[in-house]
Amino acid sequence: MSNKPATLFDKVWDSHVVRKIEDGPDVFFIDRHFIHEVTSPVAFLGMEKRGLKVMFADKTFATADHNTPTINQHLPVKDPLSANQLKALETNSNKYGISHWGLGNPKNGIVHVVGPENGITLPGMTIVCGDSHTSTHGAFGAIAFGIGTSEVEMVLSSQCIMQPKPKKMRINVTGKLGKGITPKDVTLYIISRLTAAGATGYFVEYAGEVFENMSMEGRMTVCNMSIEMGARGGIIAPDETTYNYIKGRDKAPKGEAWDKALAYWKTLKTDAGATFDQEYTFDAADIEPMITYGTNPGMGMGITKHIPAALAGDSKSSYEKSLQYMGFQEEEAMIGKKVDYVFIGSCTNGRIEDFRAFASIVKGRKKADHVTAWIVPGSHIVEQQIKEEGILDILTEAGFQLRQPGCSACLAMNDDKVPAGKYAVSTSNRNFEGRQGPGSRTMLASPLVAAAAAVTGVVTDPRELIA
Amino acid sequence: MAYDKFTILKSSAVPMPIENVDTDQIIPARFLKATERAGFGDNLFRDWRYETDGTPKKDFVLNNPIYSGKILVGGKNFGSGSSREHAAWAIYDYGFRCVVSSFFADIFKNNSLNVGLLPVQVSPEFLDKIFTAIEANPKAEIEVNLEAQTITITATGESESFAINSYKKLNMMNGYDDIDYLQAMKDEIKQFAEKSLY
Numbered sequence: 027m028s029n030k031p032a033t034l035f036d037k038v039w040d041s042h043v044v045r046k047i048e049d050g051p052d053v054f055f056i057d058r059h060f061i062h063e064v065t066s067p068v069a070f071l072g073m074e075k076r077g078l079k080v081m082f083a084d085k086t087f088a089t090a091d092h093n094t095p096t097i098n099q100h101l102p103v104k105d106p107l108s109a110n111q112l113k114a115l116e117t118n119s120n121k122y123g124i125s126h127w128g129l130g131n132p133k134n135g136i137v138h139v140v141g142p143e144n145g146i147t148l149p150g151m152t153i154v155c156g157d158s159h160t161s162t163h164g165a166f167g168a169i170a171f172g173i174g175t176s177e178v179e180m181v182l183s184s185q186c187i188m189q190p191k192p193k194k195m196r197i198n199v200t201g202k203l204g205k206g207i208t209p210k211d212v213t214l215y216i217i218s219r220l221t222a223a224g225a226t227g228y229f230v231e232y233a234g235e236v237f238e239n240m241s242m243e244g245r246m247t248v249c250n251m252s253i254e255m256g257a258r259g260g261i262i263a264p265d266e267t268t269y270n271y272i273k274g275r276d277k278a279p280k281g282e283a284w285d286k287a288l289a290y291w292k293t294l295k296t297d298a299g300a301t302f303d304q305e306y307t308f309d310a311a312d313i314e315p316m317i318t319y320g321t322n323p324g325m326g327m328g329i330t331k332h333i334p335a336a337l338a339g340d341s342k343s344s345y346e347k348s349l350q351y352m353g354f355q356e357e358e359a360m361i362g363k364k365v366d367y368v369f370i371g372s373c374t375n376g377r378i379e380d381f382r383a384f385a386s387i388v389k390g391r392k393k394a395d396h397v398t399a400w401i402v403p404g405s406h407i408v409e410q411q412i413k414e415e416g417i418l419d420i421l422t423e424a425g426f427q428l429r430q431p432g433c434s435a436c437l438a439m440n441d442d443k444v445p446a447g448k449y450a451v452s453t454s455n456r457n458f459e460g461r462q463g464p465g466s467r468t469m470l471a472s473p474l475v476a477a478a479a480a481v482t483g484v485v486t487d488p489r490e491l492i493a
Numbered sequence: 494m495a496y497d498k499f500t501i502l503k504s505s506a507v508p509m510p511i512e513n514v515d516t517d518q519i520i521p522a523r524f525l526k527a528t529e530r531a532g533f534g535d536n537l538f539r540d541w542r543y544e545t546d547g548t549p550k551k552d553f554v555l556n557n558p559i560y561s562g563k564i565l566v567g568g569k570n571f572g573s574g575s576s577r578e579h580a581a582w583a584i585y586d587y588g589f590r591c592v593v594s595s596f597f598a599d600i601f602k603n604n605s606l607n608v609g610l611l612p613v614q615v616s617p618e619f620l621d622k623i624f625t626a627i628e629a630n631p632k633a634e635i636e637v638n639l640e641a642q643t644i645t646i647t648a649t650g651e652s653e654s655f656a657i658n659s660y661k662k663l664n665m666m667n668g669y670d671d672i673d674y675l676q677a678m679k680d681e682i683k684q685f686a687e688k689s690l691y
Contacts, residue, residue: 044685045678050660053678057691065577067528076672081679082686093526107526114528151691158576158600174578174604176670184675186682190658192599222513223570226599256573258599290690322513322573344512344568437522437575446545458517458574460540 031297051188063115065156069179080122096429135405138162138373145275149264165245167264193303198234201310206489209244210472213251214316222324226256242271243379254323367450368480372436375453376404387477393425394483451479496609505562515574534586572601
């Protein structure tokens with residue numbers, strides 16, 4: 027190792043390169059691999075066709091999440107195709123000795139929620155999963171990103187994938203966030219400034235006061251959304267907040283192993299003088315509660331603003347197509363628009379802090395009659411916390427029902443689908459056409475904005491409801 | 494999974510001058526429930542291509558018989574969003590062997606290369622030229638030469654070179670994939686794993 031100043035990203039990446047191929051990708055070693063029912067079956071099938079075996083079964087963890095119902099999980103899954111995928115995950119996991127948290131298992135939940143909460147995700151690791159929101163785990167100072175099914179097969183059979191090293195970007199957010207401004211607003215703001223393709227080809231390090239002061243849940247929300255501006259992933263240097271979150275978790279190192287790990291983790295930061303290919307700095311004071319008005323996550327704006335007349339970088343025809351799909355006009359205000367559905371959950375905002383935020387606004391108010399609300403915890407552990415902290419009582423009192431964990435309406439593979447033409451305020455990560463059901467219209471926002479919409483029935487600035 | 498070797502592709506092309514075509518449009522999540530890789534082409538661009546009752550939407554390009562070919566030409570930021578390899582499978586399964594755009598999302602690009610679908614990134618100006626050529630003649634032939642790394646509009650002779658690393662290029666030309674490569678270096682990986690902290 028040279029003494030040249032290095033970025034956090036370089037330190038973790040370079041220490042995982044098994045072989046460098048000239049004018050080709052790096053052979054990249056993977057410490058932790060998560061699999062779920064949708065993107066893994068064809069990988070197992072491919073291995074079998076080639077006669078390959080799983081190389082390190084203890085480095086892969088399976089959980090069912092994408093395709094699972096969020097009510098009556100104790101009953102057999104009704105959709106035969108979904109049931110078949112869930113069964114395939116279980117069969118494949120058992121066959122190869124992979125730890126499997128299926129439906130009904132107390133550890134079950136969304137892959138990017140259960141990894142961190144069980145201490146599987148640790149600083150300095152390389153983590154992949156056949157899911158683009160694997161970027162979530164970067165909150166711990168890990169290099170984590172989504173892969174395709176061919177790559178799932180590579181990791182299962184050789185614990186490596188072949189990756190060209192991405193370029194490096196740093197995004198600094200300085201200052202302090204105002205009242206009612208959450209990590210989701212920070213990330214939607216950044217994406218609105220960079221556009222949905224603004225970080226393609228890059229791996230992003232988030233730095234500055236705002237992230238230093240952010241909880242692990244918040245950091246996970248921010249890193250989760252990195253892919254929505256095209257970045258392979260996001261990473262935040264581990265610090266006391268990180269160590270405190272990890273300590274004592276089920277699979278976290280303990281005793282001597284903890285001391286050894288901690289000593290390593292403390293080296294995981296960008297050295298002074300290290301350089302990035304691209305760098306941006308934003309001021310926290312410019313960030314409002316955010317909401318999206320279009321059909322990609324870059325089409326977001328401060329909730330009190332008006333829909334712009336055009337979007338820099340996109341053609342007028344694509345922009346108009348997007349607004350037409352949403353049924354919105356240029357120059358319109360978003361405040362006051364009718365909301366039919368509210369979804370809180372997903373790997374973006376399905377953690378305990380998100381439900382605390384939601385409850386803080388809902389408390390003492392009632393759900394608007396015309397709003398259908400889906401309240402979906404990210405895992406059974408989160409569900410348990412919701413109950414223990416009295417959040418469930420607040421929700422019930424206000425007329426909301428708590429559902430069971432899973433990806434749910436974020437991608438609407440299960441029955442949680444927003445009907446065509448209906449408007450949803452959603453704490454998830456994508457507002458693509460039809461993402462929440464064919465013809466559905468999604469407005470992405472924070473748990474506070476979602477709560478404000480759920481009780482008023484229209485798009486509302488949550489700051490008006492905060493005591 | 495084996496795929497067709499890619500050397501020179503001469504074909505008419507299907508134009509889709511829309512930006513930010515995300516993988517949820519290419520193949521919506523509700524069609525990801527298979528446990529085998531088969532039949533994804535039927536649901537390629539499902540919600541743009543069909544009404545909810547299954548009738549083809551007349552104004553969608555794949556339903557317009559004047560357009561056909563093995564090359565799909567899309568607007569910038571093609572393949573953004575989800576990591577589902579099913580998107581690349583669906584395009585390949587439908588019969589395309591090459592996607593041209595001025596900008597690709599990273600995961601889609603990797604997935605395409607892994608399944609034998611060649612992503613060709615051209616300049617925004619050249620992309621416009623291709624769209625113009627197809628507008629003038631829906632059967633306009635485009636030639637993609639992987640070895641020479643060039644894309645040419647046959648009628649006008651206008652040409653541009655494209656980038657691809659030599660490792661991936663060789664794989665595509667021979668129909669090899671990364672799994673073959675990795676299997677051949679298992680001992681080296683095992684030694685590496687022994688030193689790993691995790």
